[in-house]
Amino acid sequence: MKIVPSIVNWYFKQRYKKIEQHYLDPLMLQQKTLHSLMKKGKNTTYGEKYNFSGVKTYEQFLNYCPSNTYQTLHPYINKIIAGEKNLLWPSKINWFAKSSGTTSGKSKFIPVSYEALEDCHFKGGRDVMSFYCNQQQQTPIFEGKGLTVGGSNSISTLNNKMNIGDVSAVMIENMPFIGQLFNTPDKEIALLDNWELKIEKMAAATSQENVTMLIGVPSWTLVLLNKILQLNKTEHITDVWPNLELFIHGGVSFVPYKNQFNPLFGNSKINYLETYNASEGFFAIQDNPAENDMLLMLDYGIFYEFYDEENDKYVWLDEVKLHKKYTMVISTNAGLWRYKIGDTVSFTNLNPFKIKILGRDVQYINIVGEELIVANSDAAVAKACEKTNATLKEYSVAPIFMKNKKSGGHEWIIEFEQEPKDFDKFCHYLDEELKNANTDYAAKRFNNMVLNKPKIHKAPKNLFYNWLKKSGKLGGQHKVPRLSNNREHLEAILQIMNAL
Numbered sequence: 001m002k003i004v005p006s007i008v009n010w011y012f013k014q015r016y017k018k019i020e021q022h023y024l025d026p027l028m029l030q031q032k033t034l035h036s037l038m039k040k041g042k043n044t045t046y047g048e049k050y051n052f053s054g055v056k057t058y059e060q061f062l063n064y065c066p067s068n069t070y071q072t073l074h075p076y077i078n079k080i081i082a083g084e085k086n087l088l089w090p091s092k093i094n095w096f097a098k099s100s101g102t103t104s105g106k107s108k109f110i111p112v113s114y115e116a117l118e119d120c121h122f123k124g125g126r127d128v129m130s131f132y133c134n135q136q137q138q139t140p141i142f143e144g145k146g147l148t149v150g151g152s153n154s155i156s157t158l159n160n161k162m163n164i165g166d167v168s169a170v171m172i173e174n175m176p177f178i179g180q181l182f183n184t185p186d187k188e189i190a191l192l193d194n195w196e197l198k199i200e201k202m203a204a205a206t207s208q209e210n211v212t213m214l215i216g217v218p219s220w221t222l223v224l225l226n227k228i229l230q231l232n233k234t235e236h237i238t239d240v241w242p243n244l245e246l247f248i249h250g251g252v253s254f255v256p257y258k259n260q261f262n263p264l265f266g267n268s269k270i271n272y273l274e275t276y277n278a279s280e281g282f283f284a285i286q287d288n289p290a291e292n293d294m295l296l297m298l299d300y301g302i303f304y305e306f307y308d309e310e311n312d313k314y315v316w317l318d319e320v321k322l323h324k325k326y327t328m329v330i331s332t333n334a335g336l337w338r339y340k341i342g343d344t345v346s347f348t349n350l351n352p353f354k355i356k357i358l359g360r361d362v363q364y365i366n367i368v369g370e371e372l373i374v375a376n377s378d379a380a381v382a383k384a385c386e387k388t389n390a391t392l393k394e395y396s397v398a399p400i401f402m403k404n405k406k407s408g409g410h411e412w413i414i415e416f417e418q419e420p421k422d423f424d425k426f427c428h429y430l431d432e433e434l435k436n437a438n439t440d441y442a443a444k445r446f447n448n449m450v451l452n453k454p455k456i457h458k459a460p461k462n463l464f465y466n467w468l469k470k471s472g473k474l475g476g477q478h479k480v481p482r483l484s485n486n487r488e489h490l491e492a493i494l495q496i497m498n499a500l
Contacts, residue, residue, distance in 0.1 A: 008142045008182075012126065012133040019127060022298055023352045029298040030317055034061065037303055037331055045087045046076065046337060058316050067307075067314070067329060067338045070108045076335075080111055081162050088335025089113050095174070097167040097279035098151075099477070110279040112170055116334040120300040121171055124282030127297065128248060128275055131287050136245075136271070141212045144243050145184040148172060149202075149216030149224050151476025152193035165191075166476040167279045168216075184209045195475035203227040211241040217251035218261070219394065220475055223465075225264055236266035244268070250275040252479055253357070253378045256392045259385065260417050276357060279477070280341050281332050284355055293348040293356050301333030307340065320347050327361050344373070363483045367399045367408050368450045370441040372434070374482045380433035381414070387429045388420035394464040394480050398490035400455060409452040413493055415459035427456050460500050467493050 022029065038061070042052040050065045066072075076087045081096065091113050099108040112121075133139060150172055153165025165173065172190050175183070183190075185205035192198035207228055214221060225237050232240050247261065247270055254274060261270075276284035276294055281302050284294035296304065298317075305314050306326035314329065328343045330336060344358040359374030366372070377397060385392050393415040400409040412430075420426035431453055435442035444451040464480050471492075481489050 006142075008178075009133055009139070012130040015126060015130040016134045019130060022295060026296075026298050026353055027318055030303060033299065033301060034058065034303045034331075037301070037333065040090060040333070041088075041335070041337070043086070044090055044335070046335065050337075058318075061331075061338075062305075062314060065331075065338050067340060068336070069340050073336065073339065077109060077111060081109065081159055083159055083161070088337070089115075089333070091115060093334065094162050095170050096162065096164045097170050098164050099166075099279045108279070109164060110167075110336070111334045112167075113334040115301055116281065116332060117170070117174055119333060120282050120302065121167065121277065122176075123300055124275070124277060124285065124297060125171070128273065128285055131285055132246060132271070132273060135289065139245070140243070141245055142182060144210035144212030144241075145182055146213040146215060147184055147202075147206055147209075147211050148190065149214070149221045150190060152191050152198075154193065167277065168476065184211065198475065199224055199227050203231050207232055207240055209241075210243055212243050213246045213248065214244070215248045217477060217479070218249050218254055218257040219252065219479065221247070221249070222257070222260055229264070236268075237264045238266055238268040242268075244270065246271045246273060248273050248275060250277050251477055252482075253374065255378045255382045256385075256395070259382075259391045260393065276355075278341060278343070280330060280336060280339065281334075283328075283330075287354075291348075291354075293354040296353045296355055298353070303331040305329035305331075305338065306345075317353055320350070320353075322347050322350060325358060359482070362485075363481060365397065365399050365410060365483050365485055367401060367485070368444050370438065370444045370451060372397075372410070372438055372441055372483060376434060376437040376441070377482055380430055380437050383433045384426050384429040385420070388422060388426045389418070390416055390420035390426060391418035393417045394459075396464070396480055396482060396484070396490060396493060397454075398484045398487045400452075402450070407448055407450050407452045410454045411487075411490060412454055412456040413459050413463070413490065413497065414456060415461070415463050419458065423458060427454065430454065430456070457494075457497070459497060463493065463497055463500075467496050470496065 038052045038055045041047040055061045055064060080087055080093055093111045093113050095112040096109040097112050099110060148168060150168030151166030153163055153169040153173055169191055172187060185202055189198065189201045189205055202224055228240055229235065229237060234240065238244055249272065271289060273289065274286040274294060282300055284296050287295040305316050306320055307314050307329055308326060323346050325344055325346055328341050328345055330339050330341060342361050344361050345355040346358055348354045348356055364373050381392055381395060395412060395414040397410050397412045400411050402408040435445060468474050468478060484490065
């Protein structure tokens with residue numbers, strides 16, 4: 001019976017008409033958001049301390065309220081977990097999104113209010129489908145089911161009334177009934193905390209379903225797909241799910257992973273759609289599949305600021321410039337006030353406002369002024385793979401510090417799904433593409449004066465998986481750190497590699 005999918009499809013097409021406000025009057029949307037947040041937050045402990053009742057303009061907000069990191073809000077968050085109310089946000093909070101803690105090694109617990117769930121995370125999920133239904137007018141996607149490769153949740157050890165999980169698990173646990181009808185597998189399997197057991201059970205439970213849509217971080221989605229191929233003794237995932245038509249991805253750049261996905265689909269055409277959905281909120285959606293940027297979503301209860309490190313200045317949307325590197329700063333309907341989330345972006349378009357993610361502000365290498373960022377390394381390694389018919393699986397990079405007047409360098413560990421036929425050529429191309437992607441890197445590489453050629457290790461199979469497993473970071477939103485400005489992660493990975 002196709003009446004329910006037809007109604008759902010119609011609903012998403014109607015919602016798209018409201019999204020058009022993002023194109024017509026984006027500044028108005030953000031002004032309304034700021035006023036709404038001040039009205040909601042003014043009687044909280046935090047709002048009274050920083051005079052939210054007196055905020056009428058962005059300039060006042062900038063002057064009254066300090067910028068925050070997780071460390072500065074941590075005392076408030078600990079008290080909320082312990083049961084105190086009305087500290088950062090007026091409504092009841094009993095869910096916390098646990099961040100992956102990839103870079104610091106320590107997890108963060110991000111408060112998730114009812115408003116953040118309904119007006120941000122779930123609204124973002126609905127809008128993803130609105131964009132897709134507008135692009136694919138006759139899509140039969142709702143005649144099948146969606147499969148989310150997510151994390152798990154648990155009860156807080158500090159307060160048994162508080163629930164903690166990564167953001168995908170929080171959404172699965174709180175998903176409305178109508179959403180559950182269109183998803184597989186059952187929550188009991190989807191939320192298992194034993195990652196390897198979960199993959200086994202998910203593969204078995206979903207192989208017989210009509211899966212039309214996949215949602216997940218690329219790296220972990222690949223683990224599930226390969227398990228399903230192994231279970232069903234086939235090379236193409238579309239032999240198992242012939243009606244699969246969409247992969248919604250986020251969490252890391254898709255550029256290095258795309259060549260791993262394409263062969264899995266055989267001759268079938270799969271649509272890819274990128275989202276920017278973090279523990280702190282749902283921020284942006286790829287509105288045009290032909291372009292690799294995302295539309296900044298402005299009516300999800302999040303007010304955006306952008307920190308210009310070069311000029312030590314905070315701006316809102318009215319002042320941002322094209323192609324300039326900014327650190328994202330957000331104020332949200334869960335009580336994160338002027339919160340630096342640790343991501344850097346640049347604007348590719350100002351009408352409407354579209355962004356590209358450059359990487360984490362703590363994931364970079366800059367030992368001699370080369371200022372290498374993840375966007376550079378992702379692009380370079382993808383092009384080097386393309387030139388040598390290789391397929392990347394994972395990589396991580398750390399500095400080799402200058403010592404005894406010797407030049408420094410970068411040390412790479414790269415795991416291939418398909419190795420290059422000529423590894424030396426791959427290494428040469430990678431270095432050249434890094435120079436093309438980053439002029440500062442190219443200058444520092446000139447004649448090996450301060451940076452030598454990259455030192456590149458070819459990793460054994462499953463090296464990064466084994467490192468994540470040993471670190472207790474399998475599945476969910478956990479990711480391999482691409483770039484580090486110290487050697488902590490790299491030395492731990494090298495230790496496992498050398499022991500094999």
